[in-house]
């Protein structure tokens with residue numbers, strides 16, 4: 255550069271090129287760190303040490319749809335698996351407004367006092383629509399969320415119910431490996447999400463309100479059949495009498511359900527989540543369920559059944575994804591649908607033809 259031309263005080267020196275980083279490998283690691291994606295090994299160590307940031311990052315990986323993240327999440331879950339399972343998994347459902355988050359906060363704090371560590375997860379497929387989630391509201395569970403012995407994670411906000419349910423199961427494994435011995439899985443009593451939750455927990459608790467009458471507060475009767483315990487919430491103030499009446503009615507209704515193969519007899523209790531009343535009775539029920547099912551072997555049987563069910567569901571899902579994502583199939587599907595509607599082909603014949611083409615294309 256010409257010295258003379260650079261005399262002006264307003265002259266801005268041309269910058270120099272950034273020197274090469276100390277070590278390209280280090281730079282790469284730093285980049286990973288900045289992006290918040292530490293190695294699976296690092297996350298595993300963090301989880302086992304009870305590091306909440308590591309646990310959160312691991313859950314984010316599980317929820318990610320990027321293939322590289324999914325691969326890492328699978329490795330991590332595999333590592334955590336031997337350290338999982340030592341918890342009690344409690345499903346909680348009830349219509350919006352019944353008091354689920356108030357109950358989870360009160361019951362969670364109650365159990366923390368007894369020395370437990372609580373992880374609260376949620377399944378809320380409806381959150382894909384409203385971009386929110388049932389645990390997303392920061393004002394909920396204020397006390398519990400600040401407790402060092404609680405970990406609250408909102409529902410994965412995207413995907414099908416099956417996808418969200420799978421992620422919640424995997425998150426459960428991570429939380430257990432991090433030392434949480436009580437896992438609460440919350441769901442809203444709409445759609446099929448209760449069934450998904452019932453299939454991944456040890457005990458299913460249904461919260462209800464007094465005065466719902468025969469319409470069961472818009473809740474499907476089938477949900478009552480899945481419940482191991484029904485709790486009539488808001489049994490306080492003027493509502494106490496109605497709550498006792500509802501309790502008797504629900505108890506009566508339960509008599510008509512067939513007995514459970516595990517020998518457990520579902521019961522109805524009343525509680526006030528707002529005033530932390532009735533919580534001990536609920537805990538006693540859960541403890542006697544745990545004792546009964548552990549002693550008669552059905553606790554492990556249920557978990558084994560759930561694992562094998564998940565295995566088969568995943569295979570079915572994988573095959574179905576492969577089939578529908580195949581470019582040839584996609585094209586053929588349209589043609590065959592039209593042929594079915596034009597009565598040129600029977601639905602069964604069309605399916606046989608399509609499957610044969612698929613087997614041929616994939617060399618099976």
Ligand code: GDP
Nearest residue numbers: 349350351352353354355356487488526527528
């Ligand atoms: P969720 O939608 O099922 O999670 O219900 P929330 O926990 O948000 O509770 C809905 C409303 O019911 C809130 O205004 C709570 O304060 C109130 N609530 C929850 N539990 C009780 C209870 O035991 N007694 C009374 N009186 N109100 C309650």
